[in-house]
Amino acid sequence: MKKLSLLPILLLFLTSCLIVGRGAESTPEPIPPTQTSTTDRAIFKDGLVPEYQAVLNELPYASMYEIEFNIADDLAHISGSETVIYTNAEEIDLNEVKLRLFANILGGETKVDNVTVNGEEVTPTYALNDSLMTVPLESPLKPRESLTLSMDFNLAVPQTVELNYGVQAYYDDVLALAHAYPVIVVYDDEGWNAEIPPQSGDVTYADMSFFEVTVEAPKGVTLVGSGREVNRQENGNRQTVEYAAGPVRDFYLAASSEYEVFTKKSNGIELRFYTRDYLQDGAESALETAAHAIEVFEKHYAPYPYTELDFVSTPTHALGIEYPGMIAIAEWIVSPDQNYLEATVAHEVGHQWFYNLVGNDQLDDPWLDESLTQFATLQYFSDMYGKAGAQGFRSSLEGRWWYVENEKIPVGLPVRDYSDEEYSAIVYGRGGLFFEALRDEMGSEVFNEFMKDYTQSNAWDIATPEKLKADAEEHCGCDLTDLFKKWIYP
Ligand SMILES: [Zn+2]
Incomplete structure (x- = not known):
């Protein structure tokens, strides 16, 4: 079992963005x-x-x-x-x-x-x-x-x-x-x-x-x-x-000219990691995580769409950045001893569902991809390692939120309305915890059905906060306005 330390707030799991137009x-x-x-x-x-x-x-x-x-x-x-x-x-x-x-x-x-x-x-x-x-x-x-x-x-x-x-x-x-x-x-x-x-x-x-x-x-x-x-x-x-x-x-x-490739086949999907040859152990560890993450997300959300998923190591200042069917990982974390590697890989793989398959306005509604992907990462740790494993990653979400002393800043703001510190604390910390609160409110079984339906009915399209709320309410037959007021709305 892996134990995750609290992630310093400045280490954002960043993603590059894409968008989709009208649904x-x-x-x-x-x-x-x-x-x-x-x-x-x-x-x-x-x-x-x-x-x-x-x-x-x-x-x-x-x-x-x-x-x-x-x-x-x-x-x-x-x-x-x-x-x-x-x-x-x-x-x-x-x-x-x-x-x-x-x-x-x-x-x-x-x-x-x-x-x-x-x-x-x-x-x-x-x-x-x-x-x-x-x-x-x-x-x-x-x-x-x-x-x-x-x-x-x-x-x-x-x-x-x-x-x-x-x-x-x-x-x-x-x-x-x-x-x-x-x-x-x-x-x-x-x-x-x-x-x-x-x-x-x-x-x-x-x-x-x-x-x-x-x-x-x-x-x-x-x-x-x-x-x-x-x-x-x-x-x-x-x-x-x-x-x-x-x-x-x-x-x-x-x-x-430095890239070597390390590969793994998993469930009909070809996984590849391109990096320097001496980072082989980190690359293979990342591919192992990716294979498990795909399994977890396919079970909870929807099938992965492509026949390939490629990783590259780059000198990015983010820990990782997602692209459709491709993921950039900061070279300095490509090591099996690096605490950030597993969470970063699981997070970026999660973006294949929330950002790519289901798109959103990443500048106006960053929580729809980032907060949800943090929750998906929590789901990964929970499925892989049980309660204790989930607690390790949950602590990292709580640790991020603590950087603003758990101030109840809304999760649903555009990126431009947060300071850098707030963006990490709220969208990557508090936002992940919101989805746990939503699950508690809806009940696990209904929530799981909702997440599958949300992913599959918005596949290839663009989701909006209104759509997410309406989908959830349809599943629980309840009014989630108060919960959204508490966590999401300005
Ligand atoms: Zn991300």
Whole structure:
């Protein structure tokens, strides 16, 4: 049995963010989109476990990205191109489409050229420190209509890990390439939902999309991308690798000449850990934890969707960061003797359910992914080690909350409304404990049914606090308003 020490509050289990736009509930009647076709999606089938392959015939409005990254020999400069088929899933005409250029606020620099809409050149405008690009449309895009956006881009990757936990950085021989392409902004009840993310939370909010990505890079480098590798070629001292990923909320790539791979097959899922060879013991310990965590979460929530789950070690300042089907773990904790490793791996694996499969606005409602994932981690320790094991992790939640002396700061605030210390104490500490209180209020059996239903009915979609509360109330046949007032609401 493992005993967890109290986790210092500043050690956040951070996650990168993604978002999804409107859920199926707000999706209008299923008129087929004009250009996107679900028949193009055959390439994604082998990346999904059989239970989920039917989703390829759903999500008619999901964006389809085709991206090329050409990574220079120094691994810090990238040129690329992107074509994305975007469909208006809203019920109003759109006069513009917005995309994020995250490198411009992550310490690097990205510039976009040759933007076209359906082949016609257009001149975009920029805002939010050049991290938001607005592409004007000559004629409005009507509901369920599609258009094709194309552009070239250049990217100078940050060579420090100072900002946002170093999610995007070339540092210490590792290229961590998060959110490195122009990312379509979610359109939701706030309109085009974009802001400069606070330093302490996740960066992105994105809808489920499909990605076909080609990466050209120096031959001696090991590349690890989201989704499934579908092709690989070598030409002289360069290599070209193609990935198909979807439905996912983001595409992530890591690269290093130092990476060795350690693997484990579990229940039909291929688990891989890419790290330095001398970290083999830590990598294998992490894969063991991951296999158990998947089992626990499949039992309590829903099947894991993909045929692969990849881990990479990076120099991130977070303990771990989640991406769809991929997880970055801070290199310094990749050791079986590291107290943080098991909890971090279990937590990040939990995000495959709460953040990726069930999406949320990670900037406005961080508790929907972070607090729930902390509760899932508690569930992992409870199932693995019984009451005493759960108490170890519960102590870490209580320890975090104690950093603000158990002040009853609401769990349901946006990231920007917390100080760094409050964010960790409340969203990662008190928020995890809220779900225990909810379970106590509903009764374990009803709560377990509710959690399964919440996960499965919101799969591939975006959940909201209102939806979570309504789902729970439907299951318990009770009014949870007082409980939410006590814990969640401002
Ligand atoms: Zn997290």
